[in-house]
Amino acid sequence: MSLEQLLAVIPSGDADEELARQINFEQLPAHIAVIMDGNGRWAALRHRPRVEGHRAGTESVRETVETAARLGIDVLTLYAFSIENWKRPAAEVSTLMVLLKRYLRSELSTLLRNDIRFRVIGRMEELSTEIQDELRLAIDRTEHNPGMQFNIALNYGGRAEIVDAARRAIQSGMSPEDLDEQRFASFLYTAGQPDPDLLIRTSGEMRVSNYLLWQIAYAEIYVTETLWPDFRRRHLLEAVLAYQKRERRYGGISAAPAAIGAE
Numbered sequence: 001m002s003l004e005q006l007l008a009v010i011p012s013g014d015a016d017e018e019l020a021r022q023i024n025f026e027q028l029p030a031h032i033a034v035i036m037d038g039n040g041r042w043a044a045l046r047h048r049p050r051v052e053g054h055r056a057g058t059e060s061v062r063e064t065v066e067t068a069a070r071l072g073i074d075v076l077t078l079y080a081f082s083i084e085n086w087k088r089p090a091a092e093v094s095t096l097m098v099l100l101k102r103y104l105r106s107e108l109s110t111l112l113r114n115d116i117r118f119r120v121i122g123r124m125e126e127l128s129t130e131i132q133d134e135l136r137l138a139i140d141r142t143e144h145n146p147g148m149q150f151n152i153a154l155n156y157g158g159r160a161e162i163v164d165a166a167r168r169a170i171q172s173g174m175s176p177e178d179l180d181e182q183r184f185a186s187f188l189y190t191a192g193q194p195d196p197d198l199l200i201r202t203s204g205e206m207r208v209s210n211y212l213l214w215q216i217a218y219a220e221i222y223v224t225e226t227l228w229p230d231f232r233r234r235h236l237l238e239a240v241l242a243y244q245k246r247e248r249r250y251g252g253i254s255a256a257p258a259a260i261g262a263e
């Protein structure tokens, strides 16, 4: 959207206003992908059970989604539950699902108000029917919204996605000679969407944890020490500002003036 849209949700005189004014709206990442990490550590620092961190993290989701939509980001993808996260204690997994349900119920109006289109990437069919129904409702209600595409990665694995895409390519009857990168990408969960330009990971871990493996080929990676439940509008704006200072090369050479000593 625009600076005006963003300033509309920032109380005047707030420090975020200064950050918002520094953003170059001509150079926004089309797609921002986030690995929301550090909920357990946030809770541990407070001597609270891990699920308290997940609960607090839903407020960060709310603020991130609305800020990204108002900034004018085309696609936002949040990693909420990986295929590997089933290894966690059953009680933690079930709390995560309950929180997801609550989030969808309470935030559907925010999604509608901000013209956001909600989608799920991952093996949704393996989730409980109750959760699937809740997700389906949000997907259907927001389907025709013209604004930001908000993908939530649920029961998601990057390798599983690539395997699923390969299966679909084979099932489509495409001959091996016709398969190329562009056609293969059309079988991924993110078909038709731009690849992430910016990948944010909170809580300082330097790994991709099976996230969007195909799509992040040339993403700029931004890791912040901030734990996910502490992540606010300001942190998203800081990440975008850092992204705007990066020089993307895609394997080519620098567009900047030749360095000292260059031939």
Ligand code: IPE
Binding pocket: 036, 037, 038, 039, 040, 041, 042, 080, 081, 085, 096, 203, 228
């Ligand atoms: C991220 O926080 C949330 C999910 C993976 C669902 P964690 O639960 O991984 O928190 P840490 O990494 O243990 O601090």
Ligand code: IPE
Binding pocket: 035, 036, 037, 038, 079, 080, 081, 082, 085, 205, 207, 209
């Ligand atoms: C990645 O975080 C998955 C999500 C954010 C949903 P994890 O906490 O599961 O990743 P690892 O185990 O530290 O790699």
Ligand code: MG
Binding pocket: 037, 038, 039
């Ligand atoms: Mg973690």
